Amino acid sequence: MDPYTNPLTCMDACRIINALPHPRRNTYLTIARDNAETEKITILAAKLYLWNGYLASVIDRTTGEIEVLLRNFMDKSLSQWNSALPRCGSREWLTAPEGELKELVIPSKGKPLRDFAHLQTVEGTPTHDDYVAGLTFGNWVHLLPKKHASEKNVRVILWNEAFAPHLNSPDRVDFQQRVMAVKDIRNRATHRRPLVKDIKAVSKAHQDCVTIAKAINEDLGIWLRNEKWIPQALKKSPLL
Template sequence: MPQSKTTALIAQSLHVSRFGTYATAAGGDMDLALRLYLWNIELAGAFHSSLGLLEVILRNTIDAELRAWNASQSQPDGTPYPPEWLIDPARPLNTLTASARKTATQNAVKARAARPASHPRKHAPITHDDILAQLAFGVFVRLLPTPDSADKTHRARQVLWQEALIRAFPGSRTDSDGHIVADRAGRLLALRNRVAHMEPLLGVNATARHRDAVRLVGSINPDLQGWFAGVTRVREVARERPDTQ
């Protein structure tokens, strides 16, 4: 089959609502549009792997500090809360995470039910770590401070930052209010959602978003920043974008 017919068939299969973005960017050159589409898939894959790694690092550093913070809080009767903040959180963490904890717990129960009968934890009680593994990236981003004083969670997030989460980012010494960390995390969350839904990345500044990820990792642990920058392929793939000039 001639290449032009193959390209037309692929474009038809992908539908104009999706492929049209690339055709427009390519000025109607369908072969170039297809190369752009395939490049977009490769860039999304590069971002997916690096953002997945970042998510685990971010989740674990926040969890460690929230465990310590929760255990330092006292219940009304004077007894301390447990470290397991996803099971018995102190205020304001309880209100900030109520919906997310409920959903994550339900998903943890479903994950346990899906385990094969031979699984060693088939009938084990749901633990803090089981729930933690089910939390979405956005949950952690929305625990970080917001400069929007009109946001109903503004004060709670500010308190949580000052009392706990600032210690999760020792490499961000000049970011006392946490807004730089939160901005980077917010941009990366938006990117992650685009990547997860295979949306076009043609208008994304891949270099800037890669820099956000590297610097966010560096704010968590400066010793990991160079390693993280070296294991991602984002910059390499970004440079391979087909010419649309």
């Protein structure tokens, strides 16, 4: 896969750049002016814009793997925790939470977590799996403890009891910060923000995804590291 299929003509470059809103157009033109001769500025700006879209696609692909892996890991871990002694509850933790989990899933103030699930394509009465699949990346991050949370914090308790025992590298601060960074870069990619302005964050996203994956599943982490979708896309920069 490449940023574009056919050679980019001056006419196409002008069409692409002129179709952008003024602030976005200036982002790419400014970078191009610093890296090209006057007659080639518009073409380079268009190439940067198309490459930005390409970066967004590989970030979406890579972080999408992490979202699915994280969702499945957290769902399985919380199902085991909710049904284990001394709670002995249902494995359907999202609809029938026990103990500390109830405070997060069915808060006294605010909506139940399951109400945030996207269920537009579900036919009939939603199942627990439908609710789980319908939650967003942000919903899952919300269940993880923040950096400075105390040991009495509900999320820290769940981390220690439900998640950490099943992770290869149970450093909760490092794990949470990497997951948060991946969520943020995924959102930026989804909204086609100018990633070309923050190549360092794009490059870091690959390592964050690999580290998270290896913490959950060593073999999948190694596979993702070797795929190198993001590093390969960075090598296709029109600035190189």
